[in-house]
Structure formats: structure tokens, C-alpha cells
Amino acid sequence: MKAPALTACLIASVAAAGCATDAARQPAPEITYAQAANSELVATNYRAADALLAQFGGTSAGGPLIVATVVNIDALEQSSTLGRMISEQLSARLSQRGWQMVELKLRGSIYMRRGEGELILTREISDIARTNKAQAIVLGSYAVGASFVYVNLKIVQPGSNAVLSAYDYVLPANQEVRTMLGRNTGR
Incomplete structure (x- = not known):
């Protein structure tokens, strides 16, 4: 290869590398309302x-x-933005379906840990249910895996702790979910 051709190739290579670096620095495009409406988390x-x-x-x-509050299975006294959001969405859906829901965030007598939400301790379930004349309590936990977040939900009868209903499902451990878990690992 002649010197001018070699020089041209080197300049083209450097320019291409510079373009790739510039592209990597570009922020991701912002999510639109239409894209947000198609998010599968709420559904x-x-x-x-x-x-x-x-x-x-x-x-x-x-x-x-x-x-x-839906809690971390590995630390039942802890939750996350994801756990609290799942609880809020469950409550919203049950209300939409005609169920009367007790809003625990408005009650000062409920055990609440700052930043954790309405974590209900086992010994308090019967008292809370009796005070509110609740027929059942929706409980849940999640486990974080490498690629998925596994969620388990139950409807439990207060007093007897009998499980009246149960459902398991899986969420992708994508960027959005990892952020709500507080685990923005960049996978």
C-alpha cells in the first residue's frame, strides 16, 4: 500500500472510531407518552x-x-420501589373491581418503616384486620434473579393465616425493574 493510501485509511479509521465514541456518548432518546402507555408492568x-x-x-x-407491601423474600423487613409499586397497583386493580380497600398509609397506628411502606408484621395482622373488619389481606414477596424477578402473591385469611388464593408471576430484570429495585447494575 502506498503512503497516501495508507494515510487515508488511517484517517478514515480514526474518524470512524471518533463517530462511534460520539454515538456512545449520545443520551438515549426520551420515552414518549405512547411508549410509556405500552409498558407492561401495570398490565x-x-x-x-x-x-x-x-x-x-x-x-x-x-x-x-x-x-x-410486597417485600424482598431474602429480607422480609425490606421492600423497594418495585415492591411498593406492585402493592399500589394491586390495590388499585382490586378497587377497580369493586372491592373496598383499606389505605394503610393514612393510618398512624400501622407499623411503618421509613422508605419501606406498609410492612405488616405477623402479630399485627389480626389486630389490623379486626379493627378494619377486613376479610382478607393480600401479601407478597419477590426474589431477584440474574434475569428475572419472581413475584409471589397470596390472599390470606386473618386469624387463621389460611391461604385463600395464590399467584406467581415473573418480571424481566430489565433496566426499569432494576432501577426500581435499587439495583441499577447496567446489565
Whole structure:
């Protein structure tokens, strides 16, 4: 290869590398409202609430339901933005389906840990349910895997702790979910 041709190739290579670096520095395009509306997280949590109700067998006339914060299975006293959001979406869906829901965030007497949400301790479930005349409590946990977040939900009868309904589902451990878990690992 002659010197001018070699020089041209080197300049082209450096320019191409510079373009690639510039492209890598570009921020990701912002999500649009249309793209946000197509997010599957809310729909997935709504399907989970519907599946719980389909198995439950209770009636909305039997008394309100209480939704506890969905917690980390490896540390039951801890939750995350994801766990709290799942709980909020479950409560919203149950309310949409005609169930009276007890909003625990408005009650000062409920055990609450700052930043964790409405974590209900086992010994408090019967008292809270009795005070609110609740027929059942929705409980849940999640486990974080390498590629997925596994969610388990149950409707439990206060007093006896009998499981009246249960549903398992899986969320992708994508960037959005990892961020809500506080595990923005950049996978």
C-alpha cells in the first residue's frame, strides 16, 4: 500500500472510531407518552390481581381487603420501589373491581418503616384486620434473579393465616425493574 493510501485509511479509521465514541456518548432518546402507555408492568400487575380474585371466592360484600407491601423474600423487613409499586397497583386493580380497600398509609397506628411502606408484621395482622373488619389481606414477596424477578402473591385469611388464593408471576430484570429495585447494575 502506498503512503497516501495508507494515510487515508488511517484517517478514515480514526474518524470512524471518533463517530462511534460520539454515538456512545449520545443520551438515549426520551420515552414518549405512547411508549410509556405500552409498558407492561401495570398490565402484568393487574392480571395478577385478577388471577388472585378469580381463585379467592370471597365477595366484596364480605368486608374490605388490606394490601401489605410486597417485600424482598431474602429480607422480609425490606421492600423497594418495585415492591411498593406492585402493592399500589394491586390495590388499585382490586378497587377497580369493586372491592373496598383499606389505605394503610393514612393510618398512624400501622407499623411503618421509613422508605419501606406498609410492612405488616405477623402479630399485627389480626389486630389490623379486626379493627378494619377486613376479610382478607393480600401479601407478597419477590426474589431477584440474574434475569428475572419472581413475584409471589397470596390472599390470606386473618386469624387463621389460611391461604385463600395464590399467584406467581415473573418480571424481566430489565433496566426499569432494576432501577426500581435499587439495583441499577447496567446489565
